[in-house]
Amino acid sequence: MTDKARVLVVDDEPDIRALLQLTLSRMGLGSVLADSLAAARAHLAEGSYALCLTDMRLPDGDGIELIREIQGLPEELPCAMITAHGNVELAVESLKAGAFDFLSKPVDLKALRTLISSAVKGQRQPRERRSRHLLLGDSEPMRRLRGMIAKVSRSQAPIYISGESGTGKELVARLIHQQSMRADGPFVPVNCGALPTELMESELFGHRKGSFTGAVADNPGMFVSADRGTLFLDEVAELPLHMQVKLLRAIQERAVRPVGAPREVSVDARLLSATHKPLEQMVGSGEFRQDLYYRINVIELKVPPLRERRQDLPQLIEHILRQQAGAGALPRLDAAALQALQAYPFPGNVRELENILQRAHTLCEGSVIGREHLQLPDSPPTLPAGPTATGTSAHGAAPTPLEGPLRERTIATPAPADLDQHLEAIERETILQALEAHRWNKTATAKALGISFRALRYRLKKLEME
Template identity: 40%
Template sequence: MKRKARILLVDDDVSLLKLLGLRLKSEGFEVSTAASGAEALEWLEQERPDLVLSDLRMDGMDGLALFDRIQRQHVGLPVVIMTAHGSITDAVTATRSGVFGFLTKPIDKEALRRTINEALSVSLPAMEDDWQQSIMTRSPTMVALLEQARRMAPLDISVMLTGPSGSGKALMAEVLHYASPRRDYPFIALNCGAMTEQLLESELFGHVKGAFDGAVSDHPGVFLAARGGTLLLEEVGELSSTLQIKLLRALEQQQVRPLGATSSIKTDVRVLSSTNRDLVSAMEQGAFREDLFYRLNVVNLNLPALQQRPEDIPLLARHALDQLRQRQSTQVTGFAPEALSMLAAASWPGNVRQLLNVVEQAVALASAPVIGPQLLEGILAGSSEPFPTFNEARAEFERLYLHKILRMTEGNVSQAAALAGRNRTDFYKLLSRHGIEAGTYKEKNRE
């Protein structure tokens, strides 16, 4: 169901506030009201509208002063100014300062509708349907990326999602699925770096009775389980050379043969893939097949690190808090402005995943309804080196393992490969992936 656009209406004329609020609700908007600039700022600490519609002349804090505060505390939130004292000077001052639009009272109904729709086209560029609502953003980079995703979603082509760990690649894959004609069929994600080669082959292509570790029942595999829908292969750069060949064959022939089966089965699935590795370098080193890369990478969407989209940090933090409040009982209702500024200034090496973890920790440790900067300072200090993901931990284990086995065999690659249970070609690819030279161990031995 499509979400209504949320508008915060600010005016110290209570009767006009009520009248305009009713008009906007009749137009299909979700409306909240504030009778002063100070009240509006208090409301904004708890909720996030898609647009602020404010009177210019108000006691205490006028519309431009309110806009200035909004720009500093809620980056990217569009503001439209209304005034009964319309003049060229007011309009020029408002628009030069960055106010989205300027309306003169009495408000013309068509001008109001047009200005609101134009503002929402910036604030919510895909408001006409709800396909992108799982990705919260006001970043121009992300908005452009979503627009690119919108254009390619209906096309039944392979898309590779790249970007640092925790940047939201899986979420973007879901967005592509739900914006496509396959939206009513399954969306299945499989992490290619989280299991052994034999188990991964079974998960990909399936097996028949007894064909996998004595299994007594058939297993369809994700290619068949996702039939009609979308399959996301996460960390596709971790596939072994053997599975790369089998995956390429499945994509080219559009059919799979489950382990132990005597015939192949037709598939009907759109394949998306993701990786945080540099697959171009992996191809140059012989660790990833060039033909498979171009089959998967028909279009590439590269997601930015969170540090490259700082305007999204307060928005994501508030959204994460809202989600936590829905799932669990908590007294926490919002963030102090200084706390949001601290979050926006942090480096976030773990990207969105790390931000969500910090918010969850803050909610668990908070002793007051509003999360303050002192609490966040301690949490951020403790999370400056985020806990490694499974793939990061696995890569570190591989590196240490290779160093150890080369020391044991004194740099003899044939012996090392035999001990590791890999052929020489695969073993050399592992060494290349981690930048390890077997010859250095031979030199050490001669010394």
Template identity: 45%
Template sequence: MSTPTHHRLLVVDDEPDLRTLYELTLLREGYDIETAGCVEDARLLLAEHRFSAVITDMRLPDGTGLDILKQLESEGRPEKAIVITAYGSAENAVSALKAGAYDYLTKPVDLKQFRAVIASALNNEAPPGVQEPIQGAPANATAHTAAPSEKSRSALARLAGNSPCMQQVRVLIDKVSRSMAPVLLWGESGTGKELVARAIHDVSNRASQPFIAVNCGAIPEQLLEAEFFGFRKGAFTGATEEREGFFQAANGGTLFLDEIGDLPLAMQSKLLRAIQERAVRAVGATQEVQVDVRIVSASHKDLQAEVHAGRFRQDLFYRLNVIQITLPALRERLEDLPLLSQRILERIAHESGMTGVPQLSLAAQSALLSHRFPGNVRELENLLHRAVALSTQHILEPEDLGLATPAPSLEKIEVEVAAPIHAPGVSPAEAPLPTDLVAHLDQIERDILVQALEKHRLNRTAAGASLGLSLRQMRYRMARLGVQVSDQGVVLGERFDPDTDTDQA
């Protein structure tokens, strides 16, 4: 019998024989066990005790395992939940994961897998009997392991931006990191899908284990099986030694499958089996090896459309798309652009050994805000790398960025806004002079601010940069002229002097 672990587990199943089997298996691992035969009995035990984990069957006489999951969620309890579902019931498994289960098992339960899943949930060492992966690293250069020294600069810290869409991404990262539920990342190329995958890994209890990133579209089709599952010596011509695959290398950690939509259908079928069985068989081997891997996948393609077109397996799509995180395009969160640019410049300076961090001039910021960024954050990084490499000054200008269309100047906007106030057929030279020059100029400036805010979707940073103003200068002028931003749009209110009215400033 194993050394006691001081973990107390609750097992819920209405079949006495299975309850006894699970109890005996877990007692041998050193766990303290409580059992229940229905939802009501489980609730009574939950009211009396705290548990490290709850293992529950899906079908119970007075409800389902989902009822127990909902109670754990509503009470904010810390117990990890593992759900046992009927064989082939993918819908129940997906429902359980979406309801907050850490992981699931299918009947008939493989006891070796049973012990491995519970050990993973409790963040323990893998139990005896689970075969360790063979030594060595995958040959494909698209896979790599995050070095522990990089932990201080985690991927989560690099997800710069305070826009609502990025705040939602962070909330989802925190939520999904607590379970084994597969995550599908969707977004345009260059939106940072691998960064989000790393962030999910960094904040999970797998952070100290390998993170293996694989570009599915970069591997020749004939090598896919060997790269994913490994191979034995002599399995094929050129196999002069044993080598582990991506699944074995990621054992205990996270496997990130980028551009999953590029996998051919034959490989999709083999991947589905590996995910369902939690086991892989190397090319040339006769036995499968159990693996404990968290799957995070990503694609810029619409996989639902790929399913309808017959290019992607529907069952694999449902297995991968338990939780979907959509990453916004950069043009949809321009308010994050200044902070993103600053973070990237800081990283470039650090990697290049520069003594200071280059800065963007207001004109350069305006040029960036006017750009559509079809390549998203990756394109922004390339632009800034280019600017730092070509510029001989500490301050980066629009010409350093190499953008074709310069941002409109303040003078141009003033002319465009001021021109309509002249009567038809009257030239500017013949227009009557204003009786109150200060009020007249204030009205022109107010019109310019309103136009800039509406053009940049009420984003004060972007609107100010397009006029050559810093955010502080923009806020000052808006306050002085009574220009306010609300959910309904631009609102014109009472003017005041921020220099004298400190409460409102």
């Protein structure tokens, strides 16, 4: 039973089969060759394999069919698809069907070896390690999310993590990395919103010493730093269009060209991305490139807002208080405080809960946190724009006094002494209503308000409504 691991190679071209067989044997792996789907099925029925490499077009069907069938087998078998060069749709389709990666023809030997070793290595040490990061919550949506995380961790597909601000998107990204076969490699988070525009290219793709003023040393860049690991593009919606083009190229070529470097450097990094913005709508309004969107969003994980899983609150509260108390006495919430939190809409989700509890812990002095220590806002806060912002507690949570009036927001009665503030309130309200009416599509909103897109962005920034 301890003979060398075998790879099932499915391709109707004898040259490719020979090339793959040779590469595999040099890596100490055996191969079993099939020239059709039927032959592949027969081999699958009689033996077990460490990996399946399949061509797309086969005389009796296509490789995607085979990949789907393999997903249904009782034993886990990583699959990779070999596609004609540049056929992105098929590559993406194969990832969706369950392939963990794909290669394009002509087969690049280095990429092939990397793919084989990561697949085989991943199998030899199935990863059951306990995670340092805890994604708490036993509600149905969180259980589903954890299941999805476990599933996508096994693949190399790019994952797009969506969800409102503070829901735990970064936590999800870290978990995916940790449970993947890249766990021993680096996890490199990049906050695209925090990179200054002038430095974006060199930060992402690196630069050579002396390539521009201030480049006093070589910088590998985030992509290369994530080699053999995971690159997490956080707030990916913030990338300006010209960087989106460069990013797309880097993903397609699996290579980057550092500023001032003579040639490209190949990179093997898995891509995860996230944003709290409605990326799909940004594609519609031309703010985000559609081709890039398809490339990063092969599989989408939606992180649910806290108000749609209120039953997770007690567990989260206990965990956060425990963390904050450290070695000190563990504070607890009295019934009124707990009830107030159960009714609160949490526009800032788990991060807001952390902040509220931190403040309450500081204010309460004793060991019991009361409602007054929570300092929840009297007026209902505005729910953020977001792909999952439904604005109501549609998922089983009790209707709350704070959520009721959200749809009929009214302008605060003006304090006559403060005209500026009053005007600002009107401006804010007008923009908000227009945004809602146009489903948070800024282009349409600007048009409806009779101002330019730029002017709208400026106002949103000024009013801190971004």
